[in-house]
């Protein structure tokens with residue numbers, strides 16, 4: 001089974017991805033992780049990507065595509081779940097070409113949909129401990145003493161990209177790109193939308209229901 005997972009920041013993509021990987025023994029192909037690995041190993045692609053990042057530019061599509069195609073080629077026959085890729089229609093088109101060349105295709109696109117206001121509450125309320133990395137939330141996961149880590153008494157901080165302004169920009173960019181991407185995949189009839197405003201366990205159950213049916217086909 002070959003799956004693409006789409007979800008806005010704060011939609012709980014990480015949690016759902018972990019559960020899907022465990023249930024269906026899929027290889028998790030995260031573009032972020034793969035990019036980090038290529039850079040750490042100083043591969044040809046990693047060095048190219050690094051040079052763009054050093055100059056503050058985005059890594060161009062063709063480098064990302066080549067990197068992901070390489071990772072997909074090595075993936076086991078059981079399948080994989082793509083996380084963070086494709087991000088644009090161009091990437092999706094190139095991905096499809098690479099898959100078709102290998103006699104494969106994307107079986108399902110899972111689209112985690114969530115209201116921007118819900119995302120805002122989840123993300124801007126996050127506080128973390130710079131000492132041990134524990135993550136809290138000012139409403140849903142409060143520390144025993146406000147603003148202080150339960151584990152080590154360190155003062156909690158808000159990550160600089162968890163502010164409303166940064167988040168709004170990320171959400172706008174996400175919606176612009178993802179709407180086009182979802183339209184592209186809907187033409188192939190492979191998109192499943194999930195309401196990710198719900199409890200993560202409920203979202204997971206809905207995803208399993210769809211994927212279980214696919215596996216049986």
Ligand SMILES: [Zn+2]
Nearest residue numbers: 129132149151
């Ligand atoms: Zn701590």
